[in-house]
Amino acid sequence: MIGTKVEDLAAGEKTRQAIEAARTQNREQILSITREIETVDVFNIYERHHEENGNKAYWLNHDKETEFAALGCCKKLVADDDRFETIKFSWTKMAEEAWIDNPFTEAGTGLAAFGGFAFDPEKKTTEKWKHFPAGMFVLPAFLIARHGEAYYATMNILVKKNDDRETIQDKWNSLHKLLQEYELDGKGSRISILAMEEQETAQWIETVGKAKQEIQNGQAEKIVLARELLICLDKAADTGQVVRRLQEQQRDSYIFAFEIAGSCFVGATPERLVKVKEGEVLSTCLAGTAPRGKNKIEDELIAKDLLEDTKNRSEHQFVVNMIRDVLDKYCSFIDIPAEPAVQRLKNLQHLYTPVTARLNEHGHLLDIAGELHPTPALGGTPKKAAVEFIRENELLDRGWYGAPVGWLDDRGNGELAVAIRSGLINKEKVSLFAGCGIVADSDPEMEYEETKMKFSPMLNALGVKK
Numbered sequence: 463m464i465g466t467k468v469e470d471l472a473a474g475e476k477t478r479q480a481i482e483a484a485r486t487q488n489r490e491q492i493l494s495i496t497r498e499i500e501t502v503d504v505f506n507i508y509e510r511h512h513e514e515n516g517n518k519a520y521w522l523n524h525d526k527e528t529e530f531a532a533l534g535c536c537k538k539l540v541a542d543d544d545r546f547e548t549i550k551f552s553w554t555k556m557a558e559e560a561w562i563d564n565p566f567t568e569a570g571t572g573l574a575a576f577g578g579f580a581f582d583p584e585k586k587t588t589e590k591w592k593h594f595p596a597g598m599f600v601l602p603a604f605l606i607a608r609h610g611e612a613y614y615a616t617m618n619i620l621v622k623k624n625d626d627r628e629t630i631q632d633k634w635n636s637l638h639k640l641l642q643e644y645e646l647d648g649k650g651s652r653i654s655i656l657a658m659e660e661q662e663t664a665q666w667i668e669t670v671g672k673a674k675q676e677i678q679n680g681q682a683e684k685i686v687l688a689r690e691l692l693i694c695l696d697k698a699a700d701t702g703q704v705v706r707r708l709q710e711q712q713r714d715s716y717i718f719a720f721e722i723a724g725s726c727f728v729g730a731t732p733e734r735l736v737k738v739k740e741g742e743v744l745s746t747c748l749a750g751t752a753p754r755g756k757n758k759i760e761d762e763l764i765a766k767d768l769l770e771d772t773k774n775r776s777e778h779q780f781v782v783n784m785i786r787d788v789l790d791k792y793c794s795f796i797d798i799p800a801e802p803a804v805q806r807l808k809n810l811q812h813l814y815t816p817v818t819a820r821l822n823e824h825g826h827l828l829d830i831a832g833e834l835h836p837t838p839a840l841g842g843t844p845k846k847a848a849v850e851f852i853r854e855n856e857l858l859d860r861g862w863y864g865a866p867v868g869w870l871d872d873r874g875n876g877e878l879a880v881a882i883r884s885g886l887i888n889k890e891k892v893s894l895f896a897g898c899g900i901v902a903d904s905d906p907e908m909e910y911e912e913t914k915m916k917f918s919p920m921l922n923a924l925g926v927k928k
């Protein structure tokens with residue numbers, strides 16, 4: 463692994479500088495070393511890695527070009543108030559101060575952090591989300607990454623004042639060892655569901671009626687309401703298996719998993735919030751839903767109806783308008799097609815409008831994310847009124863559901879997806895979440911059916927057939 467021989471890393475200039483700085487400044491320094499490695503199974507590494515009460519994360523972007531296994535924790539950034547700004551500030555500072563030995567320019571190599579945000583920091587949090595704060599990004603101890611056909615390993619280490627070259631070489635050697643150990647094939651056991659319980663179905667439908675009333679009274683134009691499905695398994699879920707099934711079944715989605723002290727937030731989302739790559743900005747408007755047909759012709763007819771349906775089109779247009787307004791502040795050359803297209807997923811179809819733009823000089827991914835979140839695909843319009851309605855009326859704690867998750871690197875590159883089609887796994891207890899956009903002419907029963915479709919990807923990943 464990592465070539466045929468273990469490189470003498472300690473001889474590197476950055477290593478020397480980090481050790482020297484730790485001594486002279488008498489404080490810990492972050493040292494980050496990246497090298498290209500031979501082909502590995504990134505997911506297998508994620509699946510097999512285990513640290514009691516530790517952190518790990520997995521990310522596979524929707525076009526399958528970027529894949530990360532982020533293992534352990536070198537440094538954790540946590541934020542409460544002003545969370546997007548706080549994370550941006552602390553991440554930028556950390557990146558500036560770190561000693562980074564990364565010979566590659568590819569976005570996502572070198573120093574990169576993984577994490578996300580809670581949907582609404584002002585909502586009272588419940589016990590089950592206790593490990594998922596308002597904002598949290600982790601600089602992993604080890605990062606195994608695939609960018610296209612190239613594979614990289616990164617070690618992030620806190621160099622203390624008494625550390626020497628040997629300490630650093632030992633840690634690098636342990637990364638080698640870990641990669642060798644994980645070269646085995648991983649297959650887990652099956653899980654079965656003991657009980658499944660919808661949370662307050664009748665009340666949920668009532669809340670949809672209340673949201674419609676709010677809209678008819680002119681307090682809001684759109685409000686997204688979510689509901690929760692509680693599942694009890696016969697044994698603690700094999701979260702690796704769940705991720706593996708999501709990968710196999712949800713081919714056009716972002717696959718993510720954030721495991722923190724035994725709790726795992728996992729999902730397969732089709733919705734990009736924002737991506738920045740060398741100043742190029744990509745965002746996605748995704749709202750408006752219909753089922754898949756039984757065959758090609760039925761699929762086409764449903765898609766045509768979806769494109770012509772005024773209720774779904776209005777749901778969608780709120781998202782397009784808001785994303786345009788936010789990007790206008792931070793970008794130039796904004797390109798948004800006038801009409802949506804249809805995006806087909808395994809279990810449903812969505813109205814979809816891709817957005818591209820060029821980031822202005824001082825704009826940052828987290829500035830855009832902070833203003834976009836929640837877009838009217840997850841919050842509503844206007845944002846403030848919708849979020850307040852959700853806070854007061856929704857009977858569940860969304861935690862990280864519906865909020866941005868993803869990664870950031872030290873050069874302003876990164877990607878955040880909207881964490882939908884997801885669930886929180888706490889051993890044998892699982893909470894799945896699904897929501898839908900309520901507009902003036904929503905039918906509560908139909909909205910309920912729509913959320914049912916949106917549970918399918920996670921139910922299938924848990925091994926439940928619809």
Ligand SMILES: C=C(O[C@H]1C=CC=C(C(=O)O)[C@@H]1O)C(=O)O
Pocket residue numbers: 686688733748749750751777812838839840882883895896897898899916
């Ligand atoms: C809130 C969810 O979906 C959003 C994204 C796409 C389509 C949506 C809709 O048509 O209602 C929702 O706005 C969810 O899947 O939990």
Ligand SMILES: [Mg+2]
Pocket residue numbers: 749750751777898899912
């Ligand atoms: Mg909808």
